[in-house]
Amino acid sequence: ASYLVCPAWLPTNHILFQMANIFLFLSYMAPGGIHGLLYLRICLAIGSFFFALWGYVILCAFDTLVWNVFFTLINLVHVIVLMYILRPVRFSTDMEKVYREMFQPLKVSRQQFQSAVSCVKExxxxxxxxxxxxxxxxxxxxxxxxLSGRLVVSQRKRALQVVDKHEFLDSPEWFGVCSNDRYQVTMTAVEMCRLLVWNRDKLKLTISGDPFLRAVFDNVVGKDVVKKLLFVTSCNGLANHEMDAASETTKLLIQMKEGKAGMDVLLNRHCKDRCDVNLWNLGVADPETTV
Structure with a gap:
């Protein structure tokens, strides 16, 4: 009998003690990620709270009460911070469309895109x-x-390309152009247009702290540049008779017609119906389009 460490076991502890340990046990099963961290902090906060109640109601131990109240408060602060980070981020209608069509497929979170939205100039x-x-x-x-509409890009009154919805107007300037440089092209609205304008330097500075978001912007803008280069390259490789047959939907607009630059030809087109806001009448009703 002298070798027994516990000759007599104490009675089972109070239910408050059991509840505290249950939540402590649940905290060990927290999954990874920020949602798992939130789950962990909630379990620890509840467990510490039950320990504090146990120390106050059952043990009447001041030190047990103080320590566990302190632990509860720390975990509650973490819970509040995590819930703030995970709060639902809502955008305007235009920004919501941009996010869903261009950035959400690339796994950009709403919180990450929010930092880019804060750099929108107008x-x-x-x-x-x-x-x-x-x-x-x-x-x-x-x-x-x-965001909506079409614009034609021209140089020396020579139309080069049409830019459509959810395409960048100045993607080439994203790479290696200083803010005091000047545009080398003129951009003119074909129809009623709405443009989302970022402050480029502020945007670059903001996303520089997020390597993933920076890579996404470089990828999205870079693809836009490549697409423009492919259009221009394909256009330069077409024969003259092929150029005359090209429609506006190809976006290859540097052909010449009757000695006039393509820009002049486009800007001299008028809609048949004066009530139509779209002066160039592009779209399904246009007999020159193939769509």
Missing amino acids: IVELRPKENYTVETKTVADRLSLV
Whole structure:
């Protein structure tokens, strides 16, 4: 009998003690990730709270009460911070469409995209034939995305390309262009347009702290640049008779017609119905389009 460590066991502890240990046990089964961390902190906060109650109601031990109240408060602070981080982020209608179509498929979280939204300078509305930039005059200090409408890009009154919805107007300037440089092209609205304009330097500085978001922007803008280069390269490789047969939906607009630059041909087109806001009448009703 002298070798027994516990000759007599104490009675089972109070239910508060049991509940505290149950939540402590549950905390060990927390999964990974930020949601798992939230689960862990909630379990620890509840467990510490039950330990504090046990120390106050059953043991009447001041030190047990103080320590566990302190642990409960620490975990509650962590819970509040995590819930703030995980709060639902809502965007405007335009930004929601941009996020869902361009960034959500690339696994960009709403919290990450929120940092990019904070760098939006303005949303610009353009009327048909209104210039957004003028070559050698407008400062290239922005990143612009077409929300709706179409714009034609031209150089020396020579139309180069049409930019559609959810395409960047100035993607080439994203790479290696200083904010005091000037645009080398003129961008003119074909129809009623709405543009999302970022402050380029502020955006680059903001996303520089998030390597993943920076890589996503470089990828999205880079793909836009490649697409523009492919259009121009394909256009330069077409024969003259093929150029004349190209429709506007190809976005290859540098052909010449009757000695006039493609830009002049486009800007001289008028809609048949004066009530139509779209002066160039692009789309399904246009007999020159293939769509």
